[in-house]
Amino acid sequence: MNQVEPSAFVFMRVGNHAGETFEQILERKMQEFRRTGRIFWGYGGATCHPLTRVQPFARFHVKNNVQVYLVMELIDSRANPEILPARQYSEDGVTWLPIPEGIRVTGSRYALVLDEIAPGDLELDLAQYAVDIGPSRGKLASTYLHGRVDKGCLVRCPAPSKQPTGEVKKRISYLARLQEPFAVMLR
Amino acid sequence: MAIDLRECLNAISDVVNNRPKPLREFDQIYMKVADMLLQTEHVGRCLDARRVVFIGDGDAIGLCLVHLHKQKLLESGPESVHILDFDERVVVSIRGFAERFGISQRVTAELYNVADTLPKQHWESFGGFYTNPPFGARNGGRSIEAFVTRGIEAVGSDAVGCLVVADHEDYPWTQQVLWQTEALLLKEGFAIAELLPKFHHYHLDDAPDLTSCSMTIRRIRHSPSEYRSQPLGGEMLANFYGEEAPLRVRYVRDATNGGRVPSSDHRLEPFHTDGESHEPG
Numbered sequence: 001m002n003q004v005e006p007s008a009f010v011f012m013r014v015g016n017h018a019g020e021t022f023e024q025i026l027e028r029k030m031q032e033f034r035r036t037g038r039i040f041w042g043y044g045g046a047t048c049h050p051l052t053r054v055q056p057f058a059r060f061h062v063k064n065n066v067q068v069y070l071v072m073e074l075i076d077s078r079a080n081p082e083i084l085p086a087r088q089y090s091e092d093g094v095t096w097l098p099i100p101e102g103i104r105v106t107g108s109r110y111a112l113v114l115d116e117i118a119p120g121d122l123e124l125d126l127a128q129y130a131v132d133i134g135p136s137r138g139k140l141a142s143t144y145l146h147g148r149v150d151k152g153c154l155v156r157c158p159a160p161s162k163q164p165t166g167e168v169k170k171r172i173s174y175l176a177r178l179q180e181p182f183a184v185m186l187r
Numbered sequence: 188m189a190i191d192l193r194e195c196l197n198a199i200s201d202v203v204n205n206r207p208k209p210l211r212e213f214d215q216i217y218m219k220v221a222d223m224l225l226q227t228e229h230v231g232r233c234l235d236a237r238r239v240v241f242i243g244d245g246d247a248i249g250l251c252l253v254h255l256h257k258q259k260l261l262e263s264g265p266e267s268v269h270i271l272d273f274d275e276r277v278v279v280s281i282r283g284f285a286e287r288f289g290i291s292q293r294v295t296a297e298l299y300n301v302a303d304t305l306p307k308q309h310w311e312s313f314g315g316f317y318t319n320p321p322f323g324a325r326n327g328g329r330s331i332e333a334f335v336t337r338g339i340e341a342v343g344s345d346a347v348g349c350l351v352v353a354d355h356e357d358y359p360w361t362q363q364v365l366w367q368t369e370a371l372l373l374k375e376g377f378a379i380a381e382l383l384p385k386f387h388h389y390h391l392d393d394a395p396d397l398t399s400c401s402m403t404i405r406r407i408r409h410s411p412s413e414y415r416s417q418p419l420g421g422e423m424l425a426n427f428y429g430e431e432a433p434l435r436v437r438y439v440r441d442a443t444n445g446g447r448v449p450s451s452d453h454r455l456e457p458f459h460t461d462g463e464s465h466e467p468g
Contacts, residue, residue, distance in 0.1 A: 047393040051212045056325070056432035063431070092435050093212050133429065135353070135394040137324050137360055149393045185212075 005122060007156040008061040008132065009069040010048060010112060010178070011141065011170075015077025017042075018107035022074065026117065026174070028104070033116050035102035038179055040089070041070065042108025042186065047134070048151050050110050050183035051093060057133045057153040058182035067177055070112055071124065074173040083107055086186035093185055105186060112183050114176040122172040129154040142168035188262040190228065195260050199224050202250045205284045207276035209390075210439065214321040214428060215245045215274070218351075222387040226401060227251040228261055229383065230317065230349045233403045235263035237314035240341045241270040242301060242334045245277055246319060250284055253293045265315070267292075271299035271337075274439040283445055300437050301333045302424060304416040311343040311411060319351035322399075325429030328364035332371055333419055333427070339375055340416050346406040348377065354384055354400035365400070376408030 015022050029039045048054055058068045083106045088096040105111050126142040132155040136144055141154045145168075199220055209215035218226065223246065231252055241249045249268040256264025272278055278296040285291040299306065316338030321330040331352065338348055352368050353361040369379060385398040419427075419434075427434035442448065 045392070046211050049211050052214060052428060052432060056429055059431040094436060131393075133325055135322060135324050135358065135391060135397050138358070139394075144393065152393070 005124060006069040006071065008066050009071045009154055010054060010151065011071055011154050012043065012151045013075045014072045015075045017077065018083045029117060032103050036100055039114040039117065040103050040105045040111035041114050042105040042111045044109050045151060047149055048153060050185055053133050053153055054183035055181065058178050070114060070176045070178060071172045072174040073170050088187050089184040091181040091184055109186055110183060111186055113179055113181060115179050117174050117176040120172045120175040124170045124172055126168040126170055128157055130157050191260060195224055195255060198255050198258060198260055199251055202247045202254060205280050206247050207280055209245060216389050216391050218246045219388045219390065223248065223251060226387060227255060229401055231256060231261050231263045233347055233349055234265045234315045237265050239265040239268045239315040239317060240309060240313040241268060242316060242318040242338045243272050243320060244270045250281060250294060253290050254288060257290050268294050270296040273300040275441040276439060279441045279445040298438055301337050302419045302434055304418055305337050305340045307414055309341045310414045310416065313342050315347045316342050317349045321428060322353040323364050324360050326426045328367040329423060330427055331368050333423060335371060343411065344406065344409045348404040350402040351387065351399050352402060353397065355398045358397060372404050376406060377404040378407050380405045
C-alpha cells in the first residue's frame with residue numbers, strides 16, 4: 001500500500017459495530033477479500049449516498065487517473081444497530097442482486113466496495129482538504145466534519161487554505177482503495 | 188391582508204403530513220415548514236388567477252397554494268395547478284389530498300420525467316410555471332436548465348415563472364449556478380422581475396445553513412410556435428444530477444397503492460402477560 005497521502009478519498013470514522021470489535025470486523029473483512037477479491041464495507045447516514053455522492057466522486061477521479069481511497073480514523077465507537085445481514089445489493093437502485101457468496105455485511109444501508117484493507121500510519125490535516133461533492137462542495141473538511149457529520153468525499157485543496165481555520169490533525173489507521181462500482185445500496 | 192399564523196401553519200401541516208418520504212438518491216430534500224408558508228404566500232401573489240404548471244413538486248407547494256387559498260387563508264392564489272413529477276408517490280399523494288379536501292377541480296397531477304418531451308397538450312398552454320429543481324452543485328446548473336426548459340415550453344405569452352435556486356454566499360457554487368440560470372432566462376426572453384435572496388432553508392444534514400432564493404420571472408419576448416419539444420440529449424442525461432451522476436431512473440413507482448398496501452418499514456412485537464421481563468432488543 002502506498003503510504004503517500006491520497007489526494008481523493010472517502011473519510012470515515014470506524015470502530016466497534018453491531019456487536020463486533022473493530023479487530024473482529026477487520027479479520028472478517030480480510031477473509032472476505034481473500035475469498036472474493038473485494039470487500040463490502042457497510043456504512044449509513046445521508047452524507048455519502050452511494051448514487052449521488054460516492055459513485056460520481058470516484059468515477060470522476062478514476063477517469064482522471066487518480067485512485068480513490070477509504071481512509072479510516074479509528075474511534076471508540078459502540079454503534080450497536082440491529083444485526084440484520086443484507087441479502088441484496090444494488091449499484092443503481094434499480095437492479096438488485098444477491099449479496100455475493102462469501103460476503104457478509106450487517107446493520108448497514110450502504111457499502112463501499114474495497115480492495116484489500118491495509119494498515120496505515122498517516123497524519124492528515126483536514127484543513128488541507130475540502131468537500132468535493134454535494135451542496136457543501138468547497139467547504140474545508142476541518143469545518144465540515146463535526147457534530148453528526150462524520151464522513152465525507154474529500155480532495156486535497158489545490159492551494160493552501162485561506163479560510164480561517166486551525167490545523168485539524170487526524171491519525172489514519174487503515175486505508176483501502178475503492179474498486180468498481182465504488183459503492184452500493186443494501187437491503 | 189394579515190394572515191392567521193396558526194391556521195396557515197395547520198393548513199401547511201395538512202400538506203406536509205400527506206407527503207411521501209424524500210428519497211436522497213434523487214436529491215429530494217424538503218423545504219422547512221415556516222419557509223413553505225412564506226413561499227406559498229409570496230408565489231400565491233405572483234401566480235394569482237393563473238393556470239400554473241409545476242415542473243416537479245416534492246415540497247408540495249402546489250397543494251399549499253390551492254389548499255390555503257380555498258380556505259381563504261391567503262387572498263391570492265392560482266386558478267389551478269397541474270403538477271408534473273417523476274415520482275408516482277408524489278402524484279398519488281397529491282391526487283388523494285385533492286380529493287379529500289375537495290380541490291380536485293383545481294389541483295391535478297401527472298407522472299412525467301423532464302428527460303422526455305413535454306406532453307403535447309401542455310405546449311404553451313399555461314399562464315405560469317413553478318420549479319424547484321435539483322440545485323446543480325456539480326454540473327454548473329445543467330439540472331436546473333432541464334426543468335426550466337420544460338417550464339418555458341409549457342407557458343404562453345405574458346407568462347410568469349417562479350424558480351427556487353440555491354443562494355448563499357458561503358457556498359460559491361451557488362452564485363455561479365444563479366448567474367448561469369439568470370443568463371439562460373434572459374436568453375429565453377424573460378426578465379427577472381423579483382428575487383428574494385436566501386429565502387428558504389432545508390432539511391439537509393451536511394449543509395443545514397444552505398439557503399435558496401425565490402426568483403420571479405416575466406416573459407418579455409415570445410413568438411408562439413408549433414410543438415417542438417425534444418428529449419434531453421445524451422450529455423445532459425450523463426450529468427443530470429452532477430458530473431458523472433447520470434439519470435438512470437425514469438419513474439419512482441408507488442408500491443403502496445396510495446397508502447392502501449400496508450407499510451413494510453416496521454413490525455409489531457407482542458406485549459407478553461406472562462410476567463417475564465422482555466428487554467428491548
